Amino acid sequence: MSDDREKMSADHRRPNGSDDATVSAVGSVSEALEWVERARGHLYTFHQLMGHADLQFGSAADELRDAGHGDAADALEREVIGRNVIEGRWTFQMVEDFDDGYWTTAREHERRIRDDLMDGRRHVFEAEMKEDRRTHGERGHEATP
Template sequence: MDDANDGELTEIECEALHEVELAVENLHRAHGHLVAFHHSTGRAMDHLATAEKRLRAAGHERAANRLRDEHLPRGVLPACDDETPAGRWSYDVLETFQATFLEDVVAFGEEVHDRVADGRRHVAERQQERQWKARARNTE
C-alpha cells in the first residue's frame, strides 16, 4: 500500500501504532543511555585501576589491595544468581537488555505494523504531513 491508503486505518489504529512507535523509539534511546553507562563505567574502572597502581607505588598497599580485591572485580549490579558472585558487569546489563527486552519489543513493533498497516511506519505522522500540506495549499 502507498501512503495515500493510510486513511483506511481507523483513528484508534493510528493512535495505537503511534504509541508502539514511540515505545520502540524510547527503548532505542534507553539503549543509547545503557551504551553510555557501559562506556562511562569502563572509564571509571580504568581510573580505579590506575589509582590502584599509584596507591601501591606510594606505599598504600591496603588501599591498593581493596581496589584490586573489592572494587575492580565487582559488577555494577548485584548478582542475579549464584553463578556470578561478583555481580553483573555493565556489558552484561547492556547485552541482556539488547538480547531480551529491546529485541522482543522491536520485533513486536514490526509485527504489529505488518499486520495492522501493511508494514508502513509513522502512519500518524504521514497523515499529519498530508493534512498540513493540504491546509497550506488551501490558504494560498
C-alpha cells in the first residue's frame, strides 16, 4: 500500500490481510445490492404510478357519468378501478412482500459479508479506485473531505 493510501479514511481502508480478490468480490456483492436498491426504487415508482392511475380512472368514471355515459362509468368502476394489479395483490402488497423477503435477505447477506471480510467497512473497492484515479495534490481530488 502506497503512502497516499495511508491518507485514506480508516473507514474505507482495506483490513490488514485482505487481498485484491477479496476486496473485488466484496465490492461485487455491494454493487449487486446497489442494483437491488435501484429495482426497489422502481418498484415504489410502479406502486405510486399504479395508485395514481387508479385514482385517475376514478375521476374519469365520474366524468363519464356526468357526461351521460353511466354504463361506461359503471364498467370502468366494476372492472378496472380497485382491481388487483397481479393475482390477489395491490401494489402495496407487492412492495411489502419484496421488502420483507428478497430485499431484507439481500441486505442481510451483503452486511454479513462486509462484516466478515471487510470488518464492516463499506466501499473499500471504490475508495481504492478513487485513490488510484485521483490527481494527487490537485484541488478537487482530495483523499478525504
